[in-house]
Amino acid sequence: MTPLALHVAARLHDADRVDVSDDVDRKGQFGRYENHQPDFARSQNMPDLVTENIVDVARREFALEPPATPDDQEAIPQSEYRDFWIGELETEPWDIYSISEAMAARFDINPGWAFKTARQHLNQLVLQARMRGYRQERLAGRRFRWAGPEADHPACQWIRDQIPEKGLPYHEVVELMQEAKRRFVENPPSSTHVVHDWCRHEMREVQ
Numbered sequence: 001m002t003p004l005a006l007h008v009a010a011r012l013h014d015a016d017r018v019d020v021s022d023d024v025d026r027k028g029q030f031g032r033y034e035n036h037q038p039d040f041a042r043s044q045n046m047p048d049l050v051t052e053n054i055v056d057v058a059r060r061e062f063a064l065e066p067p068a069t070p071d072d073q074e075a076i077p078q079s080e081y082r083d084f085w086i087g088e089l090e091t092e093p094w095d096i097y098s099i100s101e102a103m104a105a106r107f108d109i110n111p112g113w114a115f116k117t118a119r120q121h122l123n124q125l126v127l128q129a130r131m132r133g134y135r136q137e138r139l140a141g142r143r144f145r146w147a148g149p150e151a152d153h154p155a156c157q158w159i160r161d162q163i164p165e166k167g168l169p170y171h172e173v174v175e176l177m178q179e180a181k182r183r184f185v186e187n188p189p190s191s192t193h194v195v196h197d198w199c200r201h202e203m204r205e206v207q
């Protein structure tokens, strides 16, 4: 193809979703990914298990690194990146294309880079949502407490104070753990299931 034909083909290709007056940088913005619409690309294709859990996952189990920015731009703070995902996933239907466009615009990053990042990160969040859904099904009706030795850290003392004798559902205890980390632990461990360094406490089912 001649350069002109290529140019026209690229424009036709993008015309249905991209404002063609945009700069040339956006041409073919999704590159070779555009023709592959993986299952995770759209909320309508997701099982309820995923859509019902994915926002909670973004809120409470978010562990994704924000995309790198060019040298002359400030790094994206993780909390801001998490809020971005929560906002996108709260509004159904969502899909990979609108999310990656929003990401590129919000953080002023290259659209191709945004798409690549969004694809990988959405995949990860979907996986976590699935896991969370499975756990919930398995754990439905069961109750847990924060077990172990006398609590020697304020975070663990606080968790214990929140849990009644009869225990709490698994996910409520996990939420308390995250809340305790935010409130009482400086540089908390990244694992969802560890509250503080050297912690000897654990969730145990109330029999």
Ligand SMILES: [Zn+2]
Pocket (backbone or CB within 6 Å): 151, 152, 153, 156, 195, 196, 198, 199, 200, 201
């Ligand atoms: Zn502890």
